[in-house]
Amino acid sequence: MASQTFEEISPADFFYRNREIAGFTNPSRAIFAAIRELVENSLDAAEAFAVPPNIYVRLSDEQDSTPGTYLLRVQDNGSGITSRHIPSAFGQVLFGSKYKLKQSRGTFGLGGTMAVLYGQITTHKPAQIISSTASSKVYKYRIMVDIQRNKPVILERRILLNRDRWHGTIVEFSLEGDYYRAMPKILDYFKQTALVNPYANITFVDPKGRLYKFTRVTTKMPSPPKETLPHPYGVDVEKVKRLVRVTPHNNMLDFMKSHFHRISENIAKRFIEFADISPKKNPRKLNPQEIVKLVHMMKRYEDFRPPSASCLSPLGEDLLKAGILKALKPEFTAVCQRKPSTYAGHPFIVETAMAYGGEIPKRGDFILYRFANRIPLLYDEASDVSFRVVKSFNWRRYKASQDMPIAVLVHICSTKIPYKTVGKEFIADRPEIKREVLNGIRDVARRLKRFLSKREHVAKEKRRLNIFSKYLPKIAKFTTELAGREEEPDIEKLLLSVRKVDRKKTDD
Numbered sequence: 001m002a003s004q005t006f007e008e009i010s011p012a013d014f015f016y017r018n019r020e021i022a023g024f025t026n027p028s029r030a031i032f033a034a035i036r037e038l039v040e041n042s043l044d045a046a047e048a049f050a051v052p053p054n055i056y057v058r059l060s061d062e063q064d065s066t067p068g069t070y071l072l073r074v075q076d077n078g079s080g081i082t083s084r085h086i087p088s089a090f091g092q093v094l095f096g097s098k099y100k101l102k103q104s105r106g107t108f109g110l111g112g113t114m115a116v117l118y119g120q121i122t123t124h125k126p127a128q129i130i131s132s133t134a135s136s137k138v139y140k141y142r143i144m145v146d147i148q149r150n151k152p153v154i155l156e157r158r159i160l161l162n163r164d165r166w167h168g169t170i171v172e173f174s175l176e177g178d179y180y181r182a183m184p185k186i187l188d189y190f191k192q193t194a195l196v197n198p199y200a201n202i203t204f205v206d207p208k209g210r211l212y213k214f215t216r217v218t219t220k221m222p223s224p225p226k227e228t229l230p231h232p233y234g235v236d237v238e239k240v241k242r243l244v245r246v247t248p249h250n251n252m253l254d255f256m257k258s259h260f261h262r263i264s265e266n267i268a269k270r271f272i273e274f275a276d277i278s279p280k281k282n283p284r285k286l287n288p289q290e291i292v293k294l295v296h297m298m299k300r301y302e303d304f305r306p307p308s309a310s311c312l313s314p315l316g317e318d319l320l321k322a323g324i325l326k327a328l329k330p331e332f333t334a335v336c337q338r339k340p341s342t343y344a345g346h347p348f349i350v351e352t353a354m355a356y357g358g359e360i361p362k363r364g365d366f367i368l369y370r371f372a373n374r375i376p377l378l379y380d381e382a383s384d385v386s387f388r389v390v391k392s393f394n395w396r397r398y399k400a401s402q403d404m405p406i407a408v409l410v411h412i413c414s415t416k417i418p419y420k421t422v423g424k425e426f427i428a429d430r431p432e433i434k435r436e437v438l439n440g441i442r443d444v445a446r447r448l449k450r451f452l453s454k455r456e457h458v459a460k461e462k463r464r465l466n467i468f469s470k471y472l473p474k475i476a477k478f479t480t481e482l483a484g485r486e487e488e489p490d491i492e493k494l495l496l497s498v499r500k501v502d503r504k505k506t507d508d
């Protein structure tokens with residue numbers, strides 16, 4: 001029998017071998033994914049600093065390299081990164097500051113490093129990161145990723161004076177890619193990012209030197225999300241085990257009250273009674289079976305309050321509308337924000353919108369814009385929950401048909417978006433989310449129906465008026481002759497009164 005050899009690989013090595021699961025499938029997807037990951041980090045960083053984002057992205061041909069190699073530079077005015085964390089933020093996968101229970105674009109501590117890692121394995125060049133947190137210094141690093149050890153390798157570190165207290169981050173590295181194949185998706189990505197972040201300025205310069213500028217329509221930003229505690233419906237045995245290990249409390253009552261979301265003294269008391277645990281029990285002394293039982297009882301207890309939505313940051317109806325008006329210039333828009341809801345203990349909010357006409361093309365199909373935590377989702381549309389809802393929606397009931405220029409927009413925000421892959425492209429069919437998406441689409445579709453009915457009515461009346469004004473003069477002439485009169489009646493008065501009745505009807 002041949003002897004087996006075993007080895008251990010690091011997380012960076014795993015993502016190096018399986019980069020397609022993080023979205024780096026081929027040269028075209030890779031360039032899209034790299035831009036997207038860095039832009040998302042920049043948007044998160046600006047929002048964390050509570051300033052409207054200014055993001056500058058430049059993709060240029062690498063002069064001295066093989067064709068198909070680009071230099072990507074992304075600059076933002078965000079929070080910046082503290083010097084000691086810069087190397088790991090971009091040189092270590094699964095390292096990040098967003099493993100918190102609040103809404104953010106980043107979730108896995110993966111994207112930025114994946115982009116740098118992809119650049120390194122295709123060009124063998126280091127990445128340069130310049131950052132400052134508005135302190136008196138700007139830090140400049142040149143790093144590479146030690147993939148086998150999942151550690152950054154610092155090639156150069158320089159400190160510069162920061163006289164004007166600049167804050168932000170500049171990331172620059174080379175990567176192989178296929179910009180021209182990826183171009184339509186990249187431009188779509190910027191357009192939709194601008195739509196769902198209408199308070200951001202985004203500039204993109206492509207390898208041909210073409211400039212795409214998306215200017216903010218407002219400086220108003222959605223209120224930032226607050227970090228929250230885990231909801232008892234959303235935890236598992238591992239989570240409770242970790243809490244038990246670190247808790248400073250020595251009785252179950254305080255343990256429940258201080259480590260879980262929305263548990264008051266009263267609810268804690270009642271739950272502990274329900275779970276048949278003594279309120280005086282020291283949580284640190286819970287044995288494995290007791291922890292399993294505790295988690296089990298949490299799932300069964302029906303009187304916990306639903307999670308609050310303070311950890312979420314939906315766009316809000318006004319901003320959503322402003323974004324749509326700017327991007328699509330439609331004749332009609334309706335927006336809707338659903339009330340907060342939950343799945344498996346995770347809060348979420350669905351926002352929907354529908355727009356008609358303007359720059360929305362007639363594609364013979366409804367155009368669906370999907371967003372999650374203010375990120376546009378562009379690939380694998382057919383696998384997404386919103387796509388399924390739109391496909392099976394009873395459009396006829398709402399007077400809408402596929403040959404109309406209609407765009408449907410669905411934005412889902414949550415502390416945990418149920419993405420099906422780490423590439424963050426499509427959202428799983430959770431029944432609770434599906435229901436909210438459907439209700440949200442129904443709400444805006446009803447308003448679209450009213451608009452379409454009114455439009456149809458106006459068109460009908462216009463046709464009627466046209467007929468009147470075409471035949472009335474002739475009728476007037478013939479009847480005057482028939483009656484043997486000389487002077488024709490004044491039809492202008494008659495037409496005017498028809499128009500008046502007409503206007504009144506359409507204004508109602």
Ligand SMILES: Nc1ncnc2c1ncn2[C@@H]1O[C@H](COP(=O)(O)OP(=O)(O)O)[C@@H](O)[C@H]1O
Pocket residue numbers: 037041042045076078079080081089090095096097098099105106107108109110111112113114168169
């Ligand atoms: N432009 C940026 N400004 C400030 N911090 C950043 C920026 N880009 C990355 N970071 C930091 O680096 C960490 C790792 O980034 P990334 O690998 O993209 O993971 P994620 O965004 O999922 O947390 C982030 O959590 C953040 O703390």
Ligand SMILES: [Mg+2]
Pocket residue numbers: 037040041105106107109110111112
């Ligand atoms: Mg990220």
